[in-house]
Amino acid sequence: MTMKRTNGWRLVMGLALALIILGLALRQGTFIALALPFLITLAVGIYTSPNPQNVRLNAQRWLSREQAQGSEEISVTLAVLNAGERLDQVQLVDRAPSGLKLVRGEPYRSGPLAAGETLRWEYTASAERGLFTFSNVHASVTDWLGLTCLELDLPALGRLAVLPGYEKLEEISIRPRRTRVYAGTVKARESGAGVEFFGTRQYQPGDELRWINWKASARREASAQAQLITNAFEQERAADVGIVLDARQASYVQDGDRALFEAAVRAAASLARLLLRLGNRVALLTYGDFLAWAVPGYGKLQEQKILESLTPVSLGNSAVFAELDNLPVRLFPRGSQIVIVSPLLEEDVPFLKHLRAQGYQVLLISPDPINYEMKRLDRRVAAVELAERIARLERETVLTQLRRAGIQVVDWDIEHPLRAALQGALGRRWARWRSMR
Known part of the structure; x- marks a missing residue:
């Protein structure tokens, strides 16, 4: 709780002092007399300023849901009760956590508040993904002249978990060397x-x-x-499937909105949902600033656990996990299917080949960073066009090496649905067509 003087106070005080100094300098009582109304205004402002002991405000918050899917709308309702004396002017601002996007309404209200009156308002927000904690509603109480201001924070706690969105995928063909004894859809x-x-x-x-x-x-x-x-x-x-999400900062284009990384998170969520609904046992490993591990499991409960594990994920630049060589593959049973979601670095190729040689069936879902970056550049510039050609040749060389090593590769332009990219590379029709060749 802090009492402050407003800009209006400073303006009135400045005018009063200027007139007094001018009157003394010129020895003119008229100027000093002109300063009297301003001094009276300041006195009235001091007399009517809010008394901290009499300001008793209580805030409450309600969320339409505490858990939502990516981009779903959430209604936030706030109510502030004046349990003290009448307040001439109150401005209330909800300090919503960063990352929330305002959809409708406003997170603030202002106006007089009578004793015992409750001010209630609502706004709608959405978010792509993340954990959000609502803390306080900031209140500014001013006198009727607007010269003094009492600022205080009203506790109104709330927690919101926005799970990553997912895309509905059709059945894909995976062929791990080892399967479980339970019925499923894997050959x-x-x-x-x-x-x-x-x-x-x-x-x-x-x-x-x-x-x-x-x-x-x-x-x-x-x-x-x-x-x-x-x-x-x-x-x-049924099969054992391990999904590895690459969350290394170096793997992604340095952009402000992190759209490429968010696409990778959605891809991991979509694949986990599909593979679990096909009856497989699925685990998730996030590889970035640290290791986040969701132990293998089945069904909708495991789907919920994986989505909750993906909710707070962010990019990291830990030196320990700068390369995939430190990936703890022993967490996955030998001969199982490993799905890696990563834009891929050139130095990752030897490790992926080694992983394949150890008996794992490896599927790489690689969001294309070149297509993503080129949409923001001017291809008419000769240097940009040359850089694009070189980058594409380097990327195609890396992906070709992986394909020759027996690794399934899905080169995915995030501007198009993941479903189309998967069906083009892994769909059952394509798999049968390839087997007949």
Whole structure:
């Protein structure tokens, strides 16, 4: 609680002093007489200034929800009760946390406040992602002349978690070397209950008659080896999937809005949601200023845990994690699927090759930093055009090395949906087409 003099006070005081000094210098009582109204105004301002002991304001805050999805609108309602004497002029400003975008309404109110009266107002805000803490409502109480001001902060706590948004993705094809015993959608490279043809084998009692391959059985009968042949199908099981989000500052274009990093966060959230809903066991590792680890799990509860882990993520520049070499791959079972979301640095290539050689199936989702940066530059400048060509050649060389090492690569322009990029590289139709080549 602080009592201050306003600019109006300084103006009136300055005019009064100027007239008094001028009257004394010129020995003219008229100027001193002209200063009297200003001095009376100052006296009235002092007399009517708010008494800190009589100012009793209480604030309350309500949020329409304490947890929201990215870019969803949140209504913030505030109520300030005057439990003291009448206040001639009150200005109330909600100190909303940075990162919130105002959608409708205003976070402030002003006007007189009678004893026992409650001033209530509401505004709507939204945010891309993050944890937000509301603390105080700032109150400024002034006298009716506006000469003195009593400033105080009214506690009105609130917490808001804005989970990252996600994109609805269609089923993608992953082929880890190792699967779990539970049913899922990942090809297990073993015959059993499934929907896709795997091969043929000799009929055994208990096999369904509808799966008998009559043509193959007839050929066996013609070759004097009469026996029934049945079709075998590839089992579909759940898999272990580890999602790694690259949060190193050096991996991303240095921009003010961090759109490239936010796109990477949304991609990680979208992939986690898809893979969990396909029945897989999914874990998340954020690799930046420090390691943030969401242990493997199934279902909607795990989806919620991963989204909550992604909510406070920010870019870091720790020297310990400057390179992917320190990635703790032992957290992921050998032979499992690892999905890395990263724009990628050239020095990361040897580690990714080593990861593939260790038996992991690696999928790289790489937001394209070149396309993102070029949208803000003038391609008509010769130097910019040359720099773009060099950067594209370097990036394509790196991605080609990874593809030749057996790593699945999705080169993603964030201006287009992730769904289209994934379907173009990993969709089931494309996977079957490639297998027939």
